Amino acid sequence: xxxxxxxxxxxxxxQHPSTHGVFRMRITFDxxxxxxxxxxxxxxxxxxxxxAEERTYAQVVTLTDRLDYVSSMSNNLAYVLAVEKLAGIQPxxxxxxxxxxxxxxxxxxxxxxxxxxxxxxxxxLATPLMYCFREREKILDLFExxxxxxxxxxxxxxxxxxxxxxxEFWPAIRDFLSFMPEYVDEYEKMLxxxxxxxxxxKDVGILAGETAINCSASGPVLRSAGVNWDLRKAxxxxxxxxxxxDVPVGTVGDNYDRYLLRIAEIRQxxxxxxxxxxxxxxxxxxxxxxNLVRPxxxxxxAHVESPKGELGFYLVSDGSIAPYRCKIRSPSLINLTVxxxxxxxxxxxxxxxxxxxxxxxxxxxxx
Amino acid sequence: MYGIGIAKxxxxxxxxxxxxPFTIQYPEEAVPQSPRFRGEEFAWYEERCTGxxxxxxxxxxGIIRIVTHPGGANVPEGDSYAIDVFDIDIGRCxxxxxxxxxxPYDALFMGSGFERGQYRRDDLIITVDELRxxxxxxxxxxxxxxxxxxxxxxxxxxLSWEEVGR
Numbered sequence: 001x002x003x004x005x006x007x008x009x010x011x012x013x014x015q016h017p018s019t020h021g022v023f024r025m026r027i028t029f030d031x032x033x034x035x036x037x038x039x040x041x042x043x044x045x046x047x048x049x050x051x052a053e054e055r056t057y058a059q060v061v062t063l064t065d066r067l068d069y070v071s072s073m074s075n076n077l078a079y080v081l082a083v084e085k086l087a088g089i090q091p092x093x094x095x096x097x098x099x100x101x102x103x104x105x106x107x108x109x110x111x112x113x114x115x116x117x118x119x120x121x122x123x124x125l126a127t128p129l130m131y132c133f134r135e136r137e138k139i140l141d142l143f144e145x146x147x148x149x150x151x152x153x154x155x156x157x158x159x160x161x162x163x164x165x166x167x168e169f170w171p172a173i174r175d176f177l178s179f180m181p182e183y184v185d186e187y188e189k190m191l192x193x194x195x196x197x198x199x200x201x202k203d204v205g206i207l208a209g210e211t212a213i214n215c216s217a218s219g220p221v222l223r224s225a226g227v228n229w230d231l232r233k234a235x236x237x238x239x240x241x242x243x244x245x246d247v248p249v250g251t252v253g254d255n256y257d258r259y260l261l262r263i264a265e266i267r268q269x270x271x272x273x274x275x276x277x278x279x280x281x282x283x284x285x286x287x288x289x290x291n292l293v294r295p296x297x298x299x300x301x302a303h304v305e306s307p308k309g310e311l312g313f314y315l316v317s318d319g320s321i322a323p324y325r326c327k328i329r330s331p332s333l334i335n336l337t338v339x340x341x342x343x344x345x346x347x348x349x350x351x352x353x354x355x356x357x358x359x360x361x362x363x364x365x366x367x
Numbered sequence: 368m369y370g371i372g373i374a375k376x377x378x379x380x381x382x383x384x385x386x387x388p389f390t391i392q393y394p395e396e397a398v399p400q401s402p403r404f405r406g407e408e409f410a411w412y413e414e415r416c417t418g419x420x421x422x423x424x425x426x427x428x429g430i431i432r433i434v435t436h437p438g439g440a441n442v443p444e445g446d447s448y449a450i451d452v453f454d455i456d457i458g459r460c461x462x463x464x465x466x467x468x469x470x471p472y473d474a475l476f477m478g479s480g481f482e483r484g485q486y487r488r489d490d491l492i493i494t495v496d497e498l499r500x501x502x503x504x505x506x507x508x509x510x511x512x513x514x515x516x517x518x519x520x521x522x523x524x525x526l527s528w529e530e531v532g533r
Binding site: 055062063065134137141144145146147148154163164190195291 | 461
């Protein structure tokens, strides 16, 4: 006798602990196997792009903090690069180094959050998360020294950074660089060979390189699928062309690869920061420009490799003090394109883990 | 063989039992703060303020309200406007510090407080009287002259208007 079964459609979210915010997925199941996934988002829409048209170029920096609120520095950097391109401003050397240091610290902190929540979704409730947050706290302390805030930083300005780092920052960052590799080793010791982690993530949610390119995915999601594409190498901004670092690339493109890639990127970021701290020249940190920047009529697009992928700002100027149009190309939103491809055929429990491994941030998806 | 996993797990517990904890018992213990911390308790020096309202114009949210009338005296600069109203609605403030950056006379400073919980939104508005009467421990954010002197707002001496200039 055969049982006649029907596919069941259920809503996951918007208030589900694994969705890292307010994200809804309409999933069709056959038993426990996923047949179809339809992401529904927009619950956190704040109209950042439209708000940017109402504010002056300097004030928009505060809006970019709130896009991806675990990597504010990268958002600041992408925005100021776009304005500098638009207005033809060249920031001083020291400012560019400070920006790279800040952006790489932010990458470490964002990857720690991503790893922590990924394991949280896997069912290792809060323990790995607390380990990751311990070091993130150290980075946030460094940020507090730099710019007086911990999350919504507003550190960078058009034409540099707002102010030079205080004297106590340099010993603190040396100290951080000396103890951080040990802590990364500690995670790897606890997690990388962990049997539960291996059985839950290895060969789960495999993303082929070609699919990733076709979905225009970027960042760790793309690189874990074996595609060597990093904007820091492909289109260097600030001082990345003077620094030596490797771009870690995955092989299989499964959840485990995405986890390993983030840990490897943390190590590379530490390398970059170390070189920057050694090379940083003396000098001014901010180009002298008026508070109300009036770029000439035109448009500019600048992109950076944010922790989650390619973050781009497209700005159109009509010659006034505010942008005429501000388009944000957010990596979290575009990385969601691969979601359907990597989830179909897997089970409900794998879905939560795979979704966690993409590392999206709802502030950036909905803007 | 079963049981090795448990022994390994308990070993981790045992080693961590004798580690120094990273947590801080917050209400009893103070969290160490950087002197650049951007918080409430804005420090405002009426003697330095000309009432130019640069801060109000530069604020991305427009939460600073300034009403002036002619006939005040700004001590370093001479005649200026007298301040009737200087309201900062910190219920909507995001502590970006752009107002401090905009101030050309070093009259407005960020503070370092973060514990201003209230039951009503109206109580979150800092009025001019409160700014006048408060003890001013300015944050060194965007004020290199304070940083050069190694001033620490947390537990430091309150500063008068002569001491905070460039």
